[in-house]
Amino acid sequence: MKVYTNIGNTGTLKVLIAAHLAGKSVEKCLATFEDGIFTGPQALPLLEVDDLLTFFSSNAAVQYLFPTLDLSENGQCQQMLEWEATRLQPAVAAIVSGKSVASDIRQALQSSLQMLDKLLQKNKYILGEKLSAADISIWSTLYPVCFDDALKQTYISGCDNIVRWNTNLASAKAIQQAVQQWGWSPKDQYGASSALGIPQIASIVSPIGLPLKDRKNVLITSALPYVNNVPHLGNIIGCVLSADIFARYCRQCDYNTLFICGTDEYGTATETKALEEGITPREICDKYFDIHNAVYRWFDIGFDYFGRTSTKEQTEIAQKLFLKLIDNGFVSTQSVEQLYCEKCERFLADRFVEGVCPHPGCLYDSARGDQCDKCGKLINAIELVEPRCKVCSHKPTVRPSEQLFIELGQLEPSLRTWISSAEQGWSAPARAVSRAWLRDSLRARAVTRDLKWGVPVPIDKHAHKVFYVWFDAPIGYMSITQCLTKHYEKLWKPDKDVDVKLYQFMAKDNVPFHVIMFPATVIGVNEGHKLVDHIFATEYLNYEEGKFSKSRGVGVFGTDAQETGIPSDVWRFYLTSIRPETSDSSFSWVELGTRNNSELLNNLGNFCHRSLSFCANSFKGKVPDVTLTPADLELIALVNREVISYVQNMEKGRLRESLRHVLSVSRLGNQHMQAEQPWVLLKGSEQDKVRGATAIGLCCQLVALLCALLAPFMPHTARRLREQLNIDAVALRINPQNPSLVQYLPAGHIIGKPEPLFSKIEPELLEKLRAKYAGTQSDRAKQNGDAKSSPSKGSVAELEAAVEEQGNKVRQLKASTKDKAVWQPEVNKLLDLKKQLETAKAAPKETTATPSESVASLEKAIAEQGDKVRKLKASTKDKGVWQPEVDKLLQLKKQLTAAQAQTNAASTNNKDDIASLEKAITEQGDKVRKLKASTKDKAVWQPEVNVLLDLKKRLAALQIK
Ligand SMILES: Nc1ncnc2c1ncn2[C@@H]1O[C@H](COP(=O)(O)OP(=O)(O)OP(=O)(O)O)[C@@H](O)[C@H]1O
Ligand SMILES: N[C@@H](CCS)C(=O)O
Structure with missing residues (x-):
């Protein structure tokens, strides 16, 4: 879905909030009516759902995305939306225009706000206890008033209920994300063609993670993945997941955080893939952008913005920086020998050529023209032994071609000075790579290529060439930021009195470009752009025995992970626990199972569930007060030591280490529980009961702490745990200045319903998966093909x-x-x-096919048919030509609705089973606990334990299904 908008339009904000709340993805596209893309009313925003469905009214779009489920409330919701559109919106528009406004408009706004305040006096939300489209619409419209100091003072100061409601909504994660995606800042204007013609908004507090004075501002980037395949688990832990964990940690510490990433779309990786798939590079980019986006969403990667590099912003910035490099005298021209394929009639750049690695001691026979996958060394394509064209396998010849070079040698002294002062903040692999590079003097490197798919070189003589992808990829971080905020320079060229720290995540092969090539560009441009403060690079994650590879299709890919039925949080956990922080590490299916079953299920999950169940069963869910004994104080000291190490490691990007400390906290909790035996104490003397209550109270506080510490790693589990604890995310902050066990739950706080957090993964399943994902993607496809x-x-x-x-x-x-x-x-x-x-x-x-398989294949067919219709409509106005295809599309949609209904029915059955199994497990667990408390005779309770284990197995099997 796309929302077309002009700058600063709060109607767009409504749509984005509704989408984020509903977990739907909507792309924001800037547009003007001059673009000629609008066939309907000239009003923005406009939500395009597909070829057949477009909303011209932002309120209608909100209701489509976030429907009122309780139909009895629908009428009231409509009334409020109409009131918003006809009364509130026009008054706000006039007031925020900055022009002098007639007193009756001011009065109209005041009385509207009083009415709203009264409505909110009784209710949490506008329609009662449930958030509705009315809240979304009205909140967005009032956004310029509520976040402008002067307007707020004038219009909202007496309206305490609006203030409460506004703050409450503003703190919701989905709304914050939507505001960030909307992304306009105080001085931006409503476009002249806005539906309501709303002009300038006066100083709104910046919503987009722009840097603030007196705050720790953290800018986080993850290496921009190429669009040449679905990302694999190595890519995921090497970049996006690591960066996400760190970003979540930063937000939890209340640092002003911005996390950006996007697809790296230019260069030979894309061209090669396009050739392989028989489509254009642009089509490859569009296809794989969506695939990456979907995979990262599944892994719960919370980018503030996920963009792409093939944009006009990228072209503008890359060309500008390059021209500046020329002005400053750091670009030279050299004639270079390049491989030319006589058969394909073109120069073969990097990835279009393969051969034997020229490095003695390696001699890998499938080294690529730019880098050898085996020894990791960079290669000049003409040095390849026995080169072959990747397209036709012909042996290329060497021909001269003129290229532009960046003079690294001239920039070397400044680069060395910067590196020696900055490298303390880098991870060991990053330091190792940069030192290896600086062992010898730096030589000029070509930054242009004889290709078509890239940013054109902005010089007439070389206009047919494009930039080398590694010249423009790191510039992608800036251009992607610019697509988000239009004020990218505030982050990338911050004012002197604003502290912005740049953290970059990648694996070791990307390091040379982030510590040598790109910093050299920045230093050469000399305009005060940010140089990286912290490079948190990893080594490689290997797959069972070999290297993961996107282009060769080796390993487990993001989409495969989804198909295993293992929850994304478990993947996040396992990948972090083997993050290659100090040396290469290996993914193993068996280890995935072991860690899940021992560390998540038996250690962490067991502790949380036991503690909260005790609180629920013995204290009616009320967290007991604590009267601390020396043993408790010792426990707290040990826990504090873990929390301090957790924070120290996080700050240094050692995420795997931090995770180890989380598990140590729950281990300490389990030990404490075993040592205290509250189930015995609670049956003893008054004094014993106080000790028993303290043990449970303390364990509940530890669960809350665990929830806070775990949230960056396992966001979904943390959400579930927060529900069980009945506490908001904002209440679970980490204080990096004083890391310690905090009393997150006041005594007497009522918790929610305890539920098991994790399920066992059976060895049989792992064995099946190991066999399924052996070999390469194409081997598997062949096998599937044969089966099909x-x-x-x-x-x-x-x-x-x-x-x-x-x-x-x-x-x-x-x-x-x-x-x-x-x-x-x-x-x-x-x-x-x-x-x-x-x-x-x-x-x-x-x-x-199972119902869900049918849904998947119908969705695919609809997407393809939709493309076909779009293309046909773009190519001809003749309805006779495209109507039959539209009819087919409608037919497919009908089939999808039916298949979805079937899937829902199937999953409802499944849920019923899960629910009854969960209930049986709780009852059986109680039985076992009671038996165990009453006797030490294993013969008595073991049969009941066996029943319990069997129930849990059945539940795990169902959940994995
Ligand atoms: N095995 C790995 N472990 C950790 N990070 C990796 C691994 N492979 C790639 N990365 C990182 O993932 C990002 C994307 O890498 P890239 O697209 O080159 O994947 P790749 O599998 O190495 O591709 P190819 O095999 O086609 O060269 C880069 O930041 C890279 O450093
Ligand atoms: N596209 C590169 C990273 C650029 S920052 C890669 O995937 O290795």
């Missing part, structure tokens, strides 16, 4: 789609080359698919 070649397994719809896709691929390949050797294998595949289709059509219908 039986006509009863590939459905007619799927085969039709596959035939069409393959047909397109063949057409494009044939158009791009006359070389039969290139396209014939694809033609063969097409013929084979056609045969399968014929057989499938002839065979009796039999559905083997």
Whole structure:
């Protein structure tokens, strides 16, 4: 979905808030009516759901995204929305315009606000106890008033209920994220073509993580992934997940935090992939941007903004910096020998060529033109032994071509001075790489390439060349920030009196570009851009025995992780626990199971569940007060030591170490519980009862602490635990100045319902997964293909789609080359698919897909059909041409609705089972506890324990399903 907006439009803010609250993804696109994309009313914002559905009213869009589920409230909601649109909005628009306003408008706003304040006197939200579209709409409209000191003073000062309501909503994570995505700052204007023609907004408190004086401002970047495949677990822990954990930690410490990332879309990685898939580089970027976005969402990566590099902002900034480098005398021209493929008639850049690694002692036979995957060394393509063109396998020849170089040698002294002062803040792998680079003198490096897909070199003579992807990729951090805020310079060229610390996350292969190449550019440009403060680079995560590789398709990929049924938090936990912080580490399925079962289930989960269950069962859920004994004080001292180490390690980017300290806290808690035996104490004397209550009270405080410490690593689990603790995220802050066990829960605080947090992962499942994800992606695809070649397994719809896709691929390949050797294998595949289709059509219908599989394939078919319709509509106005395709699309949508209904029914059944199993487990657990408390005779309670374990197994199996 896309929302088209002009600058500063609060109607757009409504739409984004509704989307974030509903967990839906909406892309924000700046637009003007001059773009000519609007066929309907000239009003912004405009929410485009798909080809067939567009909303021109922001309130209607809000209701679509965030519907009123309780129909009895619908009428009231409509009334409030109408009031907002016809009374409140126009008055606010006039007031915030900054122009002099007639007194009756001011009075109208005042009386509207009084009315609202009265309504909120009785209710938490506008319609009662539930948040509704009315809150979203009215809150957004009042945003410029509530966040401007002067306007707030004039209009809101007497309205305590509005203030409370406003603060409450402003603290909601989803709303904060929406405000950040909306992303306009005080001086931005409503565009002249806004639906209501709202002009300038006066000083609003900056909502977008822009740096503030007197605050610790933290700017976090994760290496920008190429769009050449689905990210694998190595990419995820090496960059986005590590950065996310750190960003979540920073937010919890109340640092003013901005976390950005995006896809790195230019260069040969994209061109190679485009060639492989038979589509254009732009189509590859669009396709893989969506895939990356979806994978990261699944992993709960909370970017403040996830952008992309193929934007006009990127072109502008990269060209500007480059011209400045030329002005400052750091660019030279040199003729370089390059590999040229006579058959493809073009220079072969980096990834278009492979051969034997020229480094003695390595000699890996599939080294790429830029870097060897085996020894990690950078390579000059012409040095490859026995080079071969990746497209046609022909041996290329060497030809001269003129390129532009950055003079690293001239910049070296300044670079060395900076590195020696900055490197203390870097992780060991980052320091090691930079030292290795500085062992020798630096040589000039080419920053241009003879390619098409990239930022054009802004010099007439070289206008047909583009920048080398590694010249422009780090500039992507700035341009992506600019797409978010338009004030990227406030972060990337901060004022002297504003402290912005830049933290960058990546794996070791990216380090040279972040400590040598990019800083050299920044120093050469000499305009006060930020140099990185902390590089938290990792070593490599290996897959069972070999290296994960995107381009070779080796390892477990983000989409695979989703299919395993293992929750994303468990993945986050396991990946962090093997994060390659000091040396390469290995992913292993067996270890994943062991860590889940021992550390999450038996240690952490067990402690939390036991503590909260005691509180629920023995104290009716009221957290007991504590009367501390020396043993308790010792426990607190030990816990504090862990919390201090947790913070120290986090601040240094040693996330795996920090996680170890979280587990130590729950281990201490478990030991304390075992030592105190509150179940015995609570049955003893009055004094024993006080001790028992203290033990439980203290354990509950530890659970709250664990929830705070765990939140950066396992956000979903932390959310569940917060619900069980009945406490808000804001109450669980970490104080990095004074890290210690805090009394997060006041005595007498009522907790929620305790629930088990984790499930066992059975060895059989792990063995299955290990076998399933062995080999490369293409081996697996082949296997799947073979399995599918039986006509009863590939459905007619799927085969039709596959035939069409393959047909397109063949057409494009044939158009791009006359070389039969290139396209014939694809033609063969097409013929084979056609045969399968014929057989499938002839065979009796039999559905083997589960409802959720049908939903997935229908969604895919809808996406493809949607693209087809879009393209057809763009190419012709002739309805006769595109209407049949629109009809097909509608038909598919109907089928999807039916399949979704089936899936819901299936998952409801599943939920019922889960619910009854959970209930049975709680009851059986009580039985076991009571038996164990009453006798030490194992023969008595073991059979009951076995029943309990069996129930838990069944629950785990269901949850994994
Ligand atoms: N095995 C790994 N462990 C940790 N981080 C990794 C690993 N592989 C890549 N990364 C990091 O992930 C990011 C994306 O890397 P990249 O796209 O080059 O993946 P790749 O698998 O190495 O690709 P390819 O095999 O195609 O070269 C980079 O920051 C890189 O440092
Ligand atoms: N695209 C690069 C990182 C650029 S910051 C990579 O994926 O290695």
